Amino acid sequence: MARTNGGKQAAISEDAQMAAAAVATTATTDEVLESNPLRDPRDKRLPRVAGPCVLVLFGVTGDLAKRKLLPAIYDLGNRGLLPPGFSLVGFARRDWAHEDFAQVTYEAVKQYARTPFRDEVWKQICEGIHFCPGEFHDDGAFDVLSMMLKEIDETRGTGGNYAFYLSVPPKFFPTVVEQLKRTGLAKAPDGSWRRVVIEKPFGHDLKSAQELNAITSAVFPESSVFRIDHYLGKETVQNILALRFANTLYEPIWNRGYVDHVQITMAEDIGIGSRAGYYDGIGAARDVIQNHLLQLLALVAMEDPTSFDAQSLRREKEKVLKSVRLPDDLGLETIRGQYTAGWQGGEKVIGYLEEEGIPADSMTDTYAAIKLEVANRRWAGVPFYLRAGKRLGRRVTEVAVVFERAPHLPFSKDDTEILGQNALVIRVQPDEGITVRFGSKVPGTAMEVRDVSMDFAYGESFMESSPEAYERLLLDVLIGDPPLFPHQREVELSWQILDPIEDYWATHGRPEGYPAGTWGPPAADAMLARDGRVWRRL
Amino acid sequence: MTSFNLTDTQASKISSTLTKLRHQMGAPAVGMVLTLVVVCDEAGQYDSVRAATEAAREHPSRILVVIGRDPKEPNRLDAELRVGESSPGEVVLLRLYGELTKHAESVISPLLLTDTPVVVWWPGGAPDVPAGDKVGKLASRRITDAHASRDSVKAIVGRCGGYVPGDTDLAWTRLTTWRSLLAAAFDQNVGRVKKGLVEASPGHASATLLASWLSDRLDAPIEVGESSGPGLTAVRLTLASGGDLTLTRSDARLATLSRPGQPDRRVALARRPTSELLAEELRRLDPDEIYAATLRHLAGGTK
Numbered sequence A: 001m002a003r004t005n006g007g008k009q010a011a012i013s014e015d016a017q018m019a020a021a022a023v024a025t026t027a028t029t030d031e032v033l034e035s036n037p038l039r040d041p042r043d044k045r046l047p048r049v050a051g052p053c054v055l056v057l058f059g060v061t062g063d064l065a066k067r068k069l070l071p072a073i074y075d076l077g078n079r080g081l082l083p084p085g086f087s088l089v090g091f092a093r094r095d096w097a098h099e100d101f102a103q104v105t106y107e108a109v110k111q112y113a114r115t116p117f118r119d120e121v122w123k124q125i126c127e128g129i130h131f132c133p134g135e136f137h138d139d140g141a142f143d144v145l146s147m148m149l150k151e152i153d154e155t156r157g158t159g160g161n162y163a164f165y166l167s168v169p170p171k172f173f174p175t176v177v178e179q180l181k182r183t184g185l186a187k188a189p190d191g192s193w194r195r196v197v198i199e200k201p202f203g204h205d206l207k208s209a210q211e212l213n214a215i216t217s218a219v220f221p222e223s224s225v226f227r228i229d230h231y232l233g234k235e236t237v238q239n240i241l242a243l244r245f246a247n248t249l250y251e252p253i254w255n256r257g258y259v260d261h262v263q264i265t266m267a268e269d270i271g272i273g274s275r276a277g278y279y280d281g282i283g284a285a286r287d288v289i290q291n292h293l294l295q296l297l298a299l300v301a302m303e304d305p306t307s308f309d310a311q312s313l314r315r316e317k318e319k320v321l322k323s324v325r326l327p328d329d330l331g332l333e334t335i336r337g338q339y340t341a342g343w344q345g346g347e348k349v350i351g352y353l354e355e356e357g358i359p360a361d362s363m364t365d366t367y368a369a370i371k372l373e374v375a376n377r378r379w380a381g382v383p384f385y386l387r388a389g390k391r392l393g394r395r396v397t398e399v400a401v402v403f404e405r406a407p408h409l410p411f412s413k414d415d416t417e418i419l420g421q422n423a424l425v426i427r428v429q430p431d432e433g434i435t436v437r438f439g440s441k442v443p444g445t446a447m448e449v450r451d452v453s454m455d456f457a458y459g460e461s462f463m464e465s466s467p468e469a470y471e472r473l474l475l476d477v478l479i480g481d482p483p484l485f486p487h488q489r490e491v492e493l494s495w496q497i498l499d500p501i502e503d504y505w506a507t508h509g510r511p512e513g514y515p516a517g518t519w520g521p522p523a524a525d526a527m528l529a530r531d532g533r534v535w536r537r538l
Numbered sequence B: 001m002t003s004f005n006l007t008d009t010q011a012s013k014i015s016s017t018l019t020k021l022r023h024q025m026g027a028p029a030v031g032m033v034l035t036l037v038v039v040c041d042e043a044g045q046y047d048s049v050r051a052a053t054e055a056a057r058e059h060p061s062r063i064l065v066v067i068g069r070d071p072k073e074p075n076r077l078d079a080e081l082r083v084g085e086s087s088p089g090e091v092v093l094l095r096l097y098g099e100l101t102k103h104a105e106s107v108i109s110p111l112l113l114t115d116t117p118v119v120v121w122w123p124g125g126a127p128d129v130p131a132g133d134k135v136g137k138l139a140s141r142r143i144t145d146a147h148a149s150r151d152s153v154k155a156i157v158g159r160c161g162g163y164v165p166g167d168t169d170l171a172w173t174r175l176t177t178w179r180s181l182l183a184a185a186f187d188q189n190v191g192r193v194k195k196g197l198v199e200a201s202p203g204h205a206s207a208t209l210l211a212s213w214l215s216d217r218l219d220a221p222i223e224v225g226e227s228s229g230p231g232l233t234a235v236r237l238t239l240a241s242g243g244d245l246t247l248t249r250s251d252a253r254l255a256t257l258s259r260p261g262q263p264d265r266r267v268a269l270a271r272r273p274t275s276e277l278l279a280e281e282l283r284r285l286d287p288d289e290i291y292a293a294t295l296r297h298l299a300g301g302t303k
């Protein structure tokens, strides 16, 4: 693994030709895949394995890389899902050799991987680990990277297939993408592929999202851009589709005739921690509602797709997002809050404005609740309440579909006093599963009916080693399978929903305080109370 | 873990005790997704139960372990119930004595979970026609293990005759990692394969199956050769375009993939514990058509 020395422009085009020649023999084109005699759609044991490729990771020293990405790569290897020859290139402004980066990876794997550590797996991965030192604006560093990749193609047989993972703050996207263009790395020779993976935030409003997209789409075609919304990699979220479209039980009641309203919640118990720089000025609505919660809404509300391929799925999600209507009175039906000092799970914690790095007059929402309507035949008149916040009572993400009360109760009023509404709850985290809430007779001689819950959790939730969302998504990137990645159109539609709300907030007062450890500001409760409803107690 | 012993008992008592135990534990909230029946002897019981319990972490199950004891003793059924072990689900060890050893199905069928799949696993000796067996008949999936027989190649060849959709053998499951690597190698253009060789320690049923699968899929003669092991050690395919594509593994852990004109690459290819093999089996309960085709090909080739 000799380090190549400084990049020389002249050498590159010659190398490019050599690489193209190498590619011709290692190409993993669709025709080759289809004619693979050892594959058969009926052979369901054989996992989807990516073809030979290189993953180039920018921002390897970051939090995301350490906690999620590097461990996920190891876990994929451990499950036998990485192709022979798979190589990982780290890029960062550190004066490291390949071995140093291998050591960093090793430590991240030891600490955060979900599957047991096995020497042979580590050996396989370690052999393919490379490091390229440099700053993003340093042309020389990218020339070195380009040469390094060509060398890897030769020594590891990776066939010119590269995925570039930008695990860096979005302000660096333009520089990095421009460098990939300049060095020709963004352009795939015939028979190979180039993909770019970007993390949220995808802008902070419609305009910036479009600008960001202009940057990537000037260099990469939309089909090569993979936007990570890690919620979509979660088993339970995918299970929403199975639940809805593989059963007959729910579909008949999945509409305004039976559904009273839907509550989508993402509550965190933590504060902003060390992420002040990122969080302030962004807030809960942009950070979470714009992407995760609107994606959940789309999956719950969409019509059945003609198939589960990316195009059909995205089309249905887009239709829902397009039908979303904002409330008439943004003042009453969109609520924001900001946590103040309080007690969180037995611990005394400071308020948002006292957090390090937060200006004393910050207007950032650490809590947001909004009421939306999906204006179509299925959902007209059914409110979708979305809420997200930090420093709430506990960490929980769920989608609750709350049904109408029974039209007539043949019991006396007293018997059913404490009977609530039926609900179907998709628990996304931390305890993944499904809960159905319904009324049941309390044992005894009197007819007393009350709410009970029926739970289902598939075994995955018992295995510490169950696949992490990032594993699934990384694998999909390497395979080139896009259904679980939001399309730019979905990103823009989501901003179109959120922008008017943010605009309204910017000019109307400030977020209401709520003590840490509670469930948000009183106005959020009042919003539901006016509709004769209450938030689920979580 | 709560464990409970019942001596000289019946299925109905076992069933009601299970319900009682579950209620005492506050009725585990988890739905069990299948019943796994393990048919084994006392010597193999410990390891099999362990593997089954571990597999049940992924697939919460009721595990019924049928242990045949002395058929000459008077008829008797003893049961050991375990609820709330480290995994979800329940384990019931059933010890059968006397004539009852021949009528295990009468004990099992009232204990099966209602309306969910039933899987039978014979970790040791298995009937010639698993689907014809009285216990096997209760199941939609029947798992045998040729490697448990003294002559594993003979055992796997024997499976051809008794095959019924829903049958599968762990000698086949053990190959998934090999097959998946080979398939990945063929994701790049390899061209026609002229002939091939699978090497393994002598009398290795998985090697026989792998050769049969390759030969069936590649339409080329594939031989089985002997090596000093451990287990499977190599697949060598001679390409029409010249040169060999080889996958070699000498330490049962790390393999090397070589092909003409490309650098050698090392890949992890470790042997998997039984629990993982079993978990793979439980993941898909539909008939394995590729296994069937491989057996058919084997029967055609080894008369």
Ligand SMILES: NC(=O)c1ccc[n+]([C@@H]2O[C@H](COP(=O)([O-])OP(=O)(O)OC[C@H]3O[C@@H](n4cnc5c(N)ncnc54)[C@H](OP(=O)(O)O)[C@@H]3O)[C@@H](O)[C@H]2O)c1
Residues within 6 Å of the ligand: A058, A059, A060, A061, A062, A063, A064, A065, A092, A093, A134, A135, A136, A166, A167, A168, A169, A170, A172, A199, A200, A201
């Ligand atoms: N962490 C999460 O849970 C999470 C969740 C959702 C989305 N994201 C997104 O994922 C991406 C990465 O997140 P993160 O939390 O890992 O961020 P981070 O901890 O701030 O890491 C950023 C990375 O960028 C590098 N970097 C910054 N400025 C650079 C420069 N001028 N030249 C070269 N490298 C530079 C840093 O390297 P140095 O060490 O040299 O500074 C570091 O490796 C971001 O887009 C973030 O928005 C993260």
